[in-house]
Amino acid sequence: MATAEGIKTAFTKKCGETAFIAPQCEMIPIEWVCRRIATGSFLKRNPGVKEGYRFYPPKVEMFFKDDANNDPQWSEEQLIAAKFCFAGLVIGQTEVDIMSHATQAIFEILEKSWLPQNCTLVDMKIEFGVDVTTKEIVLADVIDNDSWRLWPSGDRSQQKDKQSYRDLKEVTPEGLQMVKKNFEWVADRVELLLKSNSQCRVVVLMGSTSDLGHCEKIKKACGNFGIPCELRVTSAHKGPDETLRIKAEYEGDGIPTVFVAVAGRSNGLGPVMSGNTAYPVISCPPITADWGAQDVWSSLRLPSGIGCSTILSPEGSAQFAAQIFGLNNHLVWAKLRASKLNTWISLKQADKKIRECNL
Numbered sequence: 001m002a003t004a005e006g007i008k009t010a011f012t013k014k015c016g017e018t019a020f021i022a023p024q025c026e027m028i029p030i031e032w033v034c035r036r037i038a039t040g041s042f043l044k045r046n047p048g049v050k051e052g053y054r055f056y057p058p059k060v061e062m063f064f065k066d067d068a069n070n071d072p073q074w075s076e077e078q079l080i081a082a083k084f085c086f087a088g089l090v091i092g093q094t095e096v097d098i099m100s101h102a103t104q105a106i107f108e109i110l111e112k113s114w115l116p117q118n119c120t121l122v123d124m125k126i127e128f129g130v131d132v133t134t135k136e137i138v139l140a141d142v143i144d145n146d147s148w149r150l151w152p153s154g155d156r157s158q159q160k161d162k163q164s165y166r167d168l169k170e171v172t173p174e175g176l177q178m179v180k181k182n183f184e185w186v187a188d189r190v191e192l193l194l195k196s197n198s199q200c201r202v203v204v205l206m207g208s209t210s211d212l213g214h215c216e217k218i219k220k221a222c223g224n225f226g227i228p229c230e231l232r233v234t235s236a237h238k239g240p241d242e243t244l245r246i247k248a249e250y251e252g253d254g255i256p257t258v259f260v261a262v263a264g265r266s267n268g269l270g271p272v273m274s275g276n277t278a279y280p281v282i283s284c285p286p287i288t289a290d291w292g293a294q295d296v297w298s299s300l301r302l303p304s305g306i307g308c309s310t311i312l313s314p315e316g317s318a319q320f321a322a323q324i325f326g327l328n329n330h331l332v333w334a335k336l337r338a339s340k341l342n343t344w345i346s347l348k349q350a351d352k353k354i355r356e357c358n359l
Contacts, residue, residue, distance in 0.1 A: 025129030221318030
């Protein structure tokens with residue numbers, strides 16, 4: 001799932017129901033833990049904190065993998081001071097920050113994915129490695145029922161994870177059967193994480209086919225978020241009756257829709273659509289160098305009762321539509337969250353390269 005949403009992982013492809021092919025990685029001996037709710041070992045290490053305390057944002061911790069010393073908790077400073085080197089990559093401040101941010105993003109994606117199942121993701125542990133070919137830090141761990149705590153309806157007494165086994169006072173056939181049922185419950189629902197009951201669609205209305213290139217960029221960007229996108233041609237100035245007929249067509253099938261209006265010169269398409277539908281409308285006018293400064297005002301200066309937004313970037317308009325759908329569609333939200341993470345990581349890496357050039 002993480003790979004599908006855009007997170008960099010050590011996953012190439014499946015080669016069976018229980019096997020997959022992965023790139024060679026050198027593992028970083030740190031277990032990263034992300035918590036939404038205080039429970040378990042956190043309470044023992046932080047006396048006075050009551051079980052159920054919620055962390056905003058999720059709390060990220062790290063533990064050095066050392067069985068002889070019971071995997072002690074490490075600070076960020078300890079990890080940097082260790083000067084680990086894997087596949088030629090020295091683990092410094094940049095790398096620590098990348099793993100910390102990725103841990104939080106992965107947790108939030110899984111947390112959001114479990115919510116439609118009325119299940120609370122309490123915490124999670126993962127590990128990273130360095131791809132020996134690309135020298136990139138990637139999620140190099142299998143996230144399964146041993147990796148998290150899951151509480152249906154937010155109720156600890158209904159826990160479905162490995163903790164149900166740890167809590168057995170005595171291992172009995174009945175107890176093992178209960179644990180087996182818990183794992184089967186999780187296995188049945190994991191498949192549902194890759195599905196959403198919430199439909200979505202973007203309909204791009206262009207004033208003429210001369211704007212097709214602009215609209216194709218919107219459609220491509222929508223595809224990156226997994227959002228179906230349809231292109232239509234209609235002019236609110238020359239054929240308002242047809243514009244409203246097309247609007248009614250999409251309003252009538254019950255699929256949640258965001259309209260994107262693409263019209264140059266005087267943009268009547270976006271405001272007319274916004275004034276006649278309760279669906280979200282985004283104006284994305286193809287601004288030109290000659291009259292652009294004047295034309296844009298037809299998208300900005302609107303009468304009262306008109307609520308369409310204006311975004312000049314085709315990719316930006318698709319992203320805004322995705323943010324609207326992401327409120328109710330965890331798959332779209334996950335792609336947005338992964339995109340934000342990857343943008344942050346690329347900036348962090350670019351800054352590191354610049355700093356190294358200055359030395």
